[in-house]
Amino acid sequence: MINSKIGARIAEIVGKENVALDKETRVCYSYDATNIKYLPDGIVFLNSAQQISEIVKLANEHRFPVIPRGAGTGFTGGSLPVEGGLILVLTKMNKILQIDTENLIAIVEPGVVTAELQKEVEKLGLFYPPDPASLKSSTLGGNVAECAGGMRAVKYGVTKDYVMGLEVVLPTGEIVTTGGKTVKESSATI
Ligand SMILES: Cc1cc2nc3c(=O)[nH]c(=O)nc-3n(C[C@H](O)[C@H](O)[C@H](O)COP(=O)(O)OP(=O)(O)OC[C@H]3O[C@@H](n4cnc5c(N)ncnc54)[C@H](O)[C@@H]3O)c2cc1C
Numbered sequence: 001m002i003n004s005k006i007g008a009r010i011a012e013i014v015g016k017e018n019v020a021l022d023k024e025t026r027v028c029y030s031y032d033a034t035n036i037k038y039l040p041d042g043i044v045f046l047n048s049a050q051q052i053s054e055i056v057k058l059a060n061e062h063r064f065p066v067i068p069r070g071a072g073t074g075f076t077g078g079s080l081p082v083e084g085g086l087i088l089v090l091t092k093m094n095k096i097l098q099i100d101t102e103n104l105i106a107i108v109e110p111g112v113v114t115a116e117l118q119k120e121v122e123k124l125g126l127f128y129p130p131d132p133a134s135l136k137s138s139t140l141g142g143n144v145a146e147c148a149g150g151m152r153a154v155k156y157g158v159t160k161d162y163v164m165g166l167e168v169v170l171p172t173g174e175i176v177t178t179g180g181k182t183v184k185e186s187s188a189t190i
Helices: 004-014 023-028 049-062 114-122 140-146
Strands: 042-045 066-069 086-089 096-100 105-108 165-169 175-179
Touching: 004 042, 004 049, 023 042, 049 066, 049 086, 049 165, 049 175, 066 140, 096 114, 105 114, 114 140
Parallel strands: 042 086, 066 086
Antiparallel strands: 096 105, 165 175
16 A cells, blocks of 8 residues: 555655656556556656666565556556556656667667657668557557567567567566677676
8 A cells, every 4th residue: 555655755766746646647547458447556657777676675665566567558467456556657768778770779768669669770771570559659668578579570570589688677676687789698788
């Protein structure tokens, strides 16, 4: 349960404009494409991995569930707060940080909309194949979590075939990175 005291702690981490405990906002984040509804206790809009880490540590301290959410187009119910808790909305983390044309990789934040990455790489003559039919609204973070694919999967594979590395916030709040710019990456980091 997220009471006003915990709400104030969340606001200290992300700024009060990025927390919502009112019912109207909670209803907006109570369902995904399944249209099944579970009312969350609160909504937080994140801007960095560090903020996510601090929120996860707070959740551990006060034992409330946290549920990551991109665009909410998933059909698995993965972003639903089945046991209540705090929705971690990642759509504000929507920057394409780098398109490396030599290594043919992009470094992106999780809230980048799939079609946006496709559009930006195509300007450079490159191609990002995964094309779920939701691509104009789904986020890359959601695509990774769901291993999304589309019509082009038959020839080019699905999202997992295009993930070279990840920055991950573990359930403890620890931030770890995996992989990197090259297929074999045993010593270097991004
Ligand atoms: C109209 C429509 C068409 C679709 N077409 C396809 C299709 O062709 N192929 C296909 O594979 N799927 C399709 N989907 C489902 C597809 O899985 C999702 O659209 C997309 O991958 C989910 O992205 P999202 O940003 O909406 O994620 P959400 O629905 O918000 O979340 C999905 C899951 O990802 C988790 N998640 C989200 N962001 C993060 C993050 N940054 N870190 C950790 N976990 C995270 C959530 O907790 C949840 O478990 C379609 C859905 C719709 C509504």
